[in-house]
Amino acid sequence: MRVAVTGGFGFLGWHTACRLRAIHGVEPIRLGRNDFADPQRLIEALTGVDAVIHIAGINRSDSDGAVQQGNIAIALGLAGAMRQVGKPLDLVFANSVQSQRDNPYGRGKAEAARIVKEAAKDVGGHFADLLLPNLFGEHGRPGYNSFVATFAHDVAAGRRPSITDDRKIELLHAQDAAGLLIQALGRDVSEVVSAEPMAISDVLHFFLETHELYAARGEVPDLSTPMRRNLFNTYRAAAFPEMWPISPQVHCDDRGDLYETVRAHGGTGMAFMSTTRPGQKRGEHYHLHKVERFFVVKGEAEIKLRRLLHDEVVTFRLSGDEPSFVDMPTLWVHNIRNVGDSELVTMFWSDQLLDAANPDQFPETIAQEAIA
Structure with a gap:
């Protein structure tokens, strides 16, 4: 199967492209801003694929309107290109649990889901709508992708972030999210993806504990659960390559x-x-x-x-x-x-x-x- 990944150069897009190569032996067509800026270029890219994993979107902006309308505009561009290609294309949409809420980002994602669903139906393809929770993982952008990425980079740099509103948040590692998106290819499904709830303070405590052990002497923390291992790998990505090599006491x-x-x-x-x-x-x-x-x-x-x-x-x-x-x-x-x-x-x-x-x-x- 030939698969295109929109937003393929972003955080989740990169993880998804990596997983397609590793597990499925698929070399994905990664589509970015330049492809959406040129409608003909987008049409040509979709002509050679069988399915699309649609991840491209706008998470944050100085303007609430830019967030809402930006996600809608991206969906309209993709839908128009799919109809121009004129052949069945299966589509998996990396939606957000925020689409169930009345905020600019949520409204934009909900409308984007409607737009691309109609396009998939019009061309005779399957449509999967996965509502993803908060994502984290290696090489997330601090201050953009998640508070986990921000904490990891701050702690790796020797800073101690502060928490003003501690609460539990459902967290899903990007590789797990990528696996679910790939698994949904060729299916008609709409579902809210569940994840593991974790307090913001517990995430920060893990990073601080890890930094004290790992950055000082390379001591590996407790990795007895998948969540701890995934958080550790997130921290390691934030600390790489500046902290290496380490020379132990002889x-x-x-x-x-x-x-x-x-x-x-x-x-x-x-x-x-x-x-x-x-x-x-x-x-x-x-x-x-x-x-x-x-x-x-x-x-x-x-x-x-x-x-x-x-x-x-x-x-x-x-x-x-x-x-x-x-x-x-x-x-x-x-x-x-x-x-x-x-x-x-x-x-x-x-x-x-x-x-x-x-x-x-x-x-x-x-x-x-x-x-x-």
Whole structure:
């Protein structure tokens, strides 16, 4: 199936595009502002697809009218292009629970749902309307996507946010939302997506606790629940790459050196060592959820990382002469190469035991360019 993702360069759009590639082997057509600014360009893009996951929208603006009318205008543009294409197109709309409320954003999303539903019916396609709760996850924009993104960036930068109205909010990780959107393709359904309620203060407390443990010495917090793991990965994305690498304290005596590689407060996990010959490399994959650490024990290593669907490469040089480690962010392709003249000894740790049936490991090379 050929799938277009509107808003494909935004927060949820990126997560959805990543999941389509990882789980379903689909290279999505990502549509952004430039595509909606040119009606003919949008029509040409939709001509080559079978389905559309419509995520594009306006969350915030200086004007309430801009929020409401902006979401309606985007829906009208998409609906017009679908009718011009003139073939059946299945449509999944990433709606919001706010569409059930009488506010500018909610009214805009509700009207957008009506517009694109009619377009899907007119061209003979299925229509799924998923009302999503508050979303969070890796690489959310602080001050825009959610308070979780704002808290993660503030705490990672050493700031302590304040809370004026503490209450429980239903939170859903972006990868879980992406999975539901993809699952709805080809279906006629309208439903409110449930999520886990969590107090705003509990989210902040988790980030502050994580920062104290993780930023200071790389100590992994309790990851015993999916929510804690997802919040941890959100924090790690906000802290990357500035906090790396970390060099632990080395204890020396006549017997040699002793240093701690991983300390975890909870959850399962596994650690292992490897040797790598000069010029050889390991990795060339990415993970959706797994927390993974590379610890260079001996030799000279170069670690490269590239955020999925992006081109920029982050490079770290680590040496066994100064033992240090880097944690691999989720949804970043990564590898490690022996760039020295002697054997490279590396210790690896992940927060989960290997499940051969579901390893959460997807092959891709650093050199592969992001999708335009």
